Amino acid sequence: MDPFTPPADSSLWCKNFLLGAATASYQIEGAVNEDGRLPSIWDTFSAVPGKVLAGDTGAVACDHYHRWEADIEMLAGLGLEGYRLSIAWPRVMDAAGAPNRKGLDFYKRLLNRLKEKGITTFVTLYHWDLPQHLEDRGGWLNRETAYRFADYVDLMGRELAGTVDAWATLNEPWCSAYLGYGNGHHAPGLANQRFATQAMHHLLLAHGLAMPVLRANDPASQKGIVANIGRGTPNSDSAADRRAAHRFEVQHNAWILDPLLKGTYPQDLFELWPGTEPLVLDGDMRIIASPLDFLGINYYFRTNVASDGAQGFRDVPLEGVERTQMGWEVYPDGLRDLLIGFKDTYENLPPIYITENGMASDDEVIDGRVDDPQRISFLKRHLAAVDGAIKAGVDIRGYFLWSLMDNFEWAFGYERRFGVVHVDYSTQKRTVKRSAELVAKFLKERRERG
Template sequence: MANDASAVFDTLSPAVSRGSLADSFTPPADSTLWRKNFLLGAATASYQIEGAVNEDGRLPSIWDTFSAIPGKVLAGDTGAVACDHYHRWEADVEMLASLGLEGYRLSIAWPRVMDAAGVPNRKGLDFYKRLLNRLKEKGITTFVTLYHWDLPQHLEDRGGWLNRDTAYRFADYADLMSRELAGTVDAWATLNEPWCSAYLGYGNGHHAPGLANDRFATQAMHHLLLAHGLAVPVLRANDPASQKGIVANIGRGTPNSDSAADQRAAHLFEVQHNAWILDPLLKGSYPQDLFELWPGTEPLVLDGDMQTISAPLDFLGINYYFRTNVASDGAHGFRDVPLEGVERTQMGWEVYPDGLRDLLTGFKKTYHNLPPIYITENGMASDDQVTDGHVEDTQRISFLKRHLAAVDQAIKAGVDIRGYFLWSLMDNFEWAFGYERRFGVVHVDYSTQKRTIKRSAELVAKFLKERKARA
């Protein structure tokens, strides 16, 4: 149908057929993606690619601790080596530039740049200075995330995000980084996906630090958002020329039936995944429906907190991967009801590009102060293999094309979307799933650290070259 993002480009069956899809990435002639000011880049995160966890004064993070616990990460994998980016960053920047990617989103490892007393670690800071300066030399727009989940372990030992003081320590960290790196960063994101940090880290224990309590999750979220709010004015003061924002992961929830109970369940799903973060940022309050879902879990909020959290943003980063079909659990919540016969990725996630468009257009209606948006992560995992020096990641090519079509549709519906970052530049440590799940547009052989550019990256590079020629 005409409003289906899957129909804008070739549609794949769940089995993912091969053929002409592998030969083209070019959007339709009327696509807004041809705009020269629409930024197209790739993203990574420090713990997932850097390695060198014990070098040059880096302190342990909660992910070093968590991944060392038997059974927490698939195959016992850790980020100790990862993609060895700490030593191979120069070649990785050359690879990024060779693909013609216009933007690079990276994160800073908090444990690498300051010690437990807050004293700067010059070797760690110099690493990021060299990296960012090289990116600027290449003309690549830099998006820097301050917190992509690798909390220093010494702060977790004092309560982590359950301790209000961690928010103030984050502001100190933001102050140091924005003073040291001012002029090399085009856009600062305070946090990546606070939903994952709060819920997966403190609510169900799937991520570090591995705690499981709904009350912990809501309090951790409050302190994460407070940390964001405290950091924004510091970033503005120290690096006024840069943009300041935050990155939220969003989830599309659809009802399993037309029943009122299932409709309510889908609403509560999106309250928990989206409004829990966006309402405090853009409305200055938590959604009360959240506490219908989790009765008695209201966080401790002090006077002035919500005003701090809801300070204006220059941009909002949006990460989107899949939708969840839900039904009422018969009580106050929802339960997943997986659909049959749909296309899925290696993660088991349903491929549903229309969910991205629908959420973006819905946010425009809900939040009248919605800031400009960058899609800061979108991509998929597949079991990619190198054959005769090539990687034919056909499903990813189709996935990216259809999701970019959904972005185009949202822009045409009036949503101010200014860029899109592929997740990820290269295969990496996929948190609790270790190294089995490959999200990169560049393949990494972890035994040799050899990088092999996948077909998806070749086609993105081809499109960018063509767009530049047309400009």
């Protein structure tokens, strides 16, 4: 057996378990000034010296806007069954809210080709590239942005109905709110804890407003949202450290999942961050808690934490553990434990797709090949964790590798390589890594088994 293939009793052999790969518009498309695309907050942010490693930007990225046909052939050639992509809001609407036909036509061609190839399409409507003109009016701190998002979703639902199997309204609102408005690590680069909680509320409101619009415009598709989750473990068995680990998971997981699945914010959150309660209007929580057809889950690592001596927590990095190029600990059990915990916590937990899971490594092309043994081991162990959660009763329908190809990794620029396909950014040559070859081999064997 090769170093990737799951054991014979794994749920992954079920032909109904979808296995695909994911990307995001700003990370791969490039062509930021072409065919009527407007500036996004990431164009603005990455142009500020010191914000992105090596001064990198997404101006060219993987040049997918011009190379999409070959990229789809590559995806199909690997036998991947699903493709999760995102739409660039600044590419499909002008500042007045009118459609940009050239941008829309790009996505129509892309999605139609994917359907011709028999590839299941998961489309994320917001993967962080907010139009800059909306940020100029307050961005996600401005409640009006939630309504502008609903207008954008209305256009996408009407224009792309029938080509999308599953819509996700938002990708990782935790990152948009906390990294964008709470600590300034991501665009738009603001750093105020009160801003983070208000931005989160407007992001979730935008999601809730979008759900009935999608149901009306594209009833045959699935509708959901994607959340990144984090496992927090206590540095010791002390009550203070166990409380710290609980509060880590409150701010990383329950902050998003409680409003979606319970219609309330976790009170522990405002004990951790006192005085940061967002302005919530009557009816908002009911809108946010609109029923989901699926929940997308993104998972990468765990954080070991201790009490900070007050109400919060502090990171205590463990020594002697396996880490990726990002410095993140490889901890597959965290994914299994969180999924099982969500099943026990949320009575109305919808079906789950693992919409991102993967790792960065410093991959090189040597004699025309890219060997990435750590990634192969990482994927096998995390898929085993997913299988463990399925066997514990969690309804998990599929798994998307992050990412199809190396790309612009936000504040880390092009140094960190998450792809199962290597990209030479000077030539745009794609080289399939060994991990992708083994995934393709498994999928071929699964199809042959019937």
